[in-house]
Amino acid sequence: MGFLAWVRRVGSLAGQRVGTLSATGTAGPGPAAGAAGRPLAGLLGGPQRSAPSQQPADDVPTPLSRTRLTDWFTEHAYTFFVDSDGDVGGLWRGRLFYFFCFGERSEILQVRGQWNREFSIERLTEVLEICNLWNSERLWPKAYVRVRDDGMVHVTCEVATDLEHGVTDDQLGQLVQCGLSSASVFFDELDELYPDPAAEAP
Secondary structure (H helix, E strand, O other): OOHHHHHHHHHHHHHHHOOEEOOOOOEEOOOOEOOOOOEOHHHHOOOOOOOOOOOOOOOOOEOOOHHHHHHHHHHOOOOOEEOOOOOEEEEEOOEEEEEEEEOOOOOEEEEEEEOOOOEOHHHHHHHHHHHHHHHHHOOOOEEEEEEOOOOOEEEEEEEEEEOOOOEOHHHHHHHHHHHHHHHHHHHHHHHHHOOOHHHOOO
16 A cells, blocks of 8 residues: 555544544544544654744855845945945955856856056066966966056956855855955065065155
């Protein structure tokens, strides 16, 4: 006998038993029946259960979104802004960082930082060598340069993570911190290699 057939049989037997007589001689539901004459959950050997909560647990990965980023920043007292394109950014140790959600479903988190100073075009080759050396020795962040229309060279770092299967709040925080801290290590090295004359005493 299959399980569903067994359940139906138990239900029909219970229906036969619940038609007991009350003290007044009228038929009424017996102790094995619920309010609607159905057998109680205990009849099948299982306790009564309440409906599960519709709120996801904190440790369950959920889809990445800009709203989740801004909520995380707000919860952890980070100062941030949202520009005219809707991108989330902020300053970290004087350097500009952006937090992008790329991909068809915004499932790729990219933390992108820019060094707060710039190089002349004459130093492009040596700066490229610094970036290439860094990239060959470390997994992240990826370091590269951009030449602006005015001929000045800007150094950029980024860490990208595919979150196709979602991310928890704790994981999101770790990824944000990884992007910020690893880029800061590289930018600090640039500061040591190229000290800012204005920051030194005359």
